[in-house]
Amino acid sequence: MSMKRIFKPSLIALFFFSVWCSNSSAQLIVKPGDPHLSYIGRIAKSLDSVAFFWPGSTLKMNFTGDAVDVTMRSTREAGYFYAIIDNDAASAFKFKVDSNRAEINVAHGLAAGSHSLEIYKLSNNTSKNILYGLRIGGKAKLLSPTALPIRKIEFYGNSITAGHGVDVPPGQKESGTAEFYNNYYTYAALTARHFGAQYSFIARGGIGVMVSWFPEIMPEIFDRLDPFDSKSKWDFNKYTPDVVVINLFQNDSWLVKLPEHEQFKARFGKKAPTDEFIVDAYQKFVNSIRNKYPKAFIICALGSMDATAPGSKWPGYIEKAVKNINDPKISSLIFPYKNTGGHPNKKEQRSMADQLISFIDQHVKW
Incomplete structure (x- = not known):
């Protein structure tokens, strides 16, 4: 018997073993x-x-x-x-x-x-x-990627839009740690998924229009790719939303009452801003968004934390700014005060989403 015949079965076995190993660890x-x-x-x-x-x-x-x-x-x-x-x-x-x-x-x-x-x-x-x-x-x-939705929506917001506290376990004290953020179940994300739309969330916990709990304010970072790099500019031609939702002023409403806070001093000096200054600051930001998106329907929202509590002036500031702008495709939406502690939980975010969805159904033609 030749050496060739002696080794052929072994070579075949080795070949199939190699194939098996390759497939099992592919x-x-x-x-x-x-x-x-x-x-x-x-x-x-x-x-x-x-x-x-x-x-x-x-x-x-x-x-x-x-x-x-x-x-x-x-x-x-x-x-x-x-x-x-x-x-x-x-x-x-x-x-x-x-x-x-x-x-x-x-x-x-x-x-x-x-x-x-x-x-x-x-x-x-x-x-x-x-x-x-x-x-x-x-x-x-x-496999081939699924085509992205044609509809597009963009949100500018603070911790409510970012998802602060959504994942806090029941009975546990809320904290601002990253672990408890969950943007997926915010009113913003729920609304985008309801309409089967692409989404973009330009949101950060603690941010304001005039003043934030840190140095940056939304008018200074809304056009950035990297929010912490002033030279990192976003190309607005890459994404043109049909609908823009702005939900800001919650943090401003607190900080304008804290004259000893370092950010109050940095932005206002020793004197709190007047009503006229507040309305004008909001108008300027909305106009900045309108300049980027001439055809978008813009919703100027507020809530559902204590900036919309009974007696608050902040909904009125937004409504006055919208009236002054006088654009038929810019409207205001005030979420009712949730009247509970902390940030909106999943149920409260769902309630906000339902209100926003209804508002869009009534006012927007996609």
């Missing part, structure tokens, strides 16, 4: 700039990395495979995300991204066939979250 490395991936929100994209800044920033991907890992890290502070498989938000996996570059398993044990993945930023814009790549396990393949 994987696909995906770069963030791959054209099969789609993004929603203001993000900085290159072939090798993508930076998420604002709450609600989203990656979407269609694929086959049995597991997905993402490699990410955060700067400034930790960020929190949802990983949503096959649009099943009820089973979303919430994960943390900190300063250590790490690979995080966001899905495993997936059945054969096609799947979708959504990576959704839950937390404030005070974290910069960098995605370096994804790894898909099993019989991995990228």
Whole structure:
């Protein structure tokens, strides 16, 4: 018997063993700039990395495979995300991204066939979250991306819009830590999903129109890609919303009463702003938005925290500014005071969404 015949069975066995090993450990490395991936929100994209800044920033991907890992890290502070498989938000996996570059398993044990993945930023814009790549396990393949919705909506807001406190467990004292932010269940995100619209949330906890709890105010950062970099400008030609919702003044309403606060002194000196100054400041910001989006329907909202409590002047300031602007496609919407402690919880955010959805149905022709 020849040597060839002696070794042939062994070579065949080795071949099939190699194929089995290859299939059992198959994987696909995906770069963030791959054209099969789609993004929603203001993000900085290159072939090798993508930076998420604002709450609600989203990656979407269609694929086959049995597991997905993402490699990410955060700067400034930790960020929190949802990983949503096959649009099943009820089973979303919430994960943390900190300063250590790490690979995080966001899905495993997936059945054969096609799947979708959504990576959704839950937390404030005070974290910069960098995605370096994804790894898909099993019989991995990228599929064509789902077309993004034609409708577009954009929100400018504070902690209410960003999602401060939405994930605070019942009975636990609210805090402003990133862990308890959840933009996904804010009135803004709920409204966008109701209309099947793309979304952009330009929101930060503590921000105001005239004064904030920190140096920056919304008129100074609304046109930025990276909110902490004055040279990082957003290209407004990349995203033109049909509807813009502004929900600001909650923080201003507190800070104008605190003459000893450093930001009061920095913005106003020793004297609180007059009613005329407040109305004018709001008008100027709304006009800045109108200049960027000449055709958008703009909703000037307020609430549902104590800036809309009975006797508050702040709804009147907004209504006066809207009247002064005298634009048929600019209206005001005042959310009723929720009259409970802390920031709006999921139920209260849902109530705000219902009111906003109804308002849009009545006033906007998509």
